[in-house]
Amino acid sequence: MTSLNRSYKIQTLANDLKIKSIDKPVESILAFCEQRVRRFLKEFSGCSRPSDLLDILAAKLQTRFEVFRSDYELLAIKEKYVQAGEKRFATLEQEFPADVFGITFRRLSRKPWEPEYVSVIDCRSDKRYRSNYTKWHELGHLLILTDQLRISFSRTFCTQDLKDPEESLVDVIAGHFAFWPPLFAALTTGPISFDRIEQIRLAHCPEASKQSAVLGIVKAWQxxxxxxxxxxxxxxxxxxxxxxxxxxxxxxxxxxxxxxxxxxxxxxxxxxxxxxxxxxxxxxxxxxxxxxxxxxxxxxxxxxxxxxxxxxxxxxxxxxxxxxxxxxxxxxxxxxxxx
Ligand SMILES: [Zn+2]
Known part of the structure; x- marks a missing residue:
């Protein structure tokens, strides 16, 4: 986190978000997102699981998830949006090489009642294990979106050392809200173990991968x-x-x-x-x-x-x-x- 705090790109982003204290921009940006999420939640009671929070944030941040599990489903999404006048979707099948997991597009030709974005999530073969996390990652981008004209952003996977600072920051935000501590408060007490983490995952967020649950639940543990x-x-x-x-x-x-x-x-x-x-x-x-x-x-x-x-x-x-x-x-x- 320290090196991320020193990144010029992250400091600029904190500035653009009008965050005053930028000593530790990552923590400040996370606090900014926390405030936004809590504000959204005032309108909803009964959000008790991460999947509820995901749906609420998708609605409030104006995106719709389109998940594809096969090439055929990818083509169906492409057709649907091309028909709706989204020219950007014409080459959709070329936009998901092996290292791209999800892309959020701004809709340029939507009906007034439709959400402003569409987040297309690749769930083919092994990518399905990361698909829930990819959704959280796309929401992370939308939570800190400052450039209202940006047309798309994607989630690519690369190792920690090579990652773009903004992508790393978005992963910090995604990891925080995918296992948002207030939703785990009643579960994360007493002695921790790998078995307990897995029991919590199965009962509370089975859509999360085992790998991300270990990380997220350790962070949320009290x-x-x-x-x-x-x-x-x-x-x-x-x-x-x-x-x-x-x-x-x-x-x-x-x-x-x-x-x-x-x-x-x-x-x-x-x-x-x-x-x-x-x-x-x-x-x-x-x-x-x-x-x-x-x-x-x-x-x-x-x-x-x-x-x-x-x-x-x-x-x-x-x-x-x-x-x-x-x-x-x-x-x-x-x-x-x-x-
Ligand atoms: Zn990304």
Missing amino acids: APCVLLEARLALKKDEKLMEAQTAFGFRHRPQAALRVSNVTVNDAGADAGLRVHRNWRVPEQSIISRVFHQNGDGAAVEDLSWWETSSGTRLPEMQVDVQARRTPDTVQALITPGKP
């Missing part, structure tokens, strides 16, 4: 928690070294199990819980054992086991660690241990 994901990776300077080995220099560096993603929820940040991205997972940690031996595991550990090669360590803190293997990674939940 007690301190860190979610981390680790995979085999090289350090930055080792990546450089590896590039050099291609030209015959030095020895090829060995990949180690490193943190690839970290999410610390608000309560966790307040409690001083932290783990850093790219740090090597301690060999004695259950996270490392689960990665190498598969299956699940849990252990009581100490955060001070985490250290860099230059000797920087995390402060001592007893923690409970639960880990589980996924095909390429290991995921772990870290919570403060009993004092």
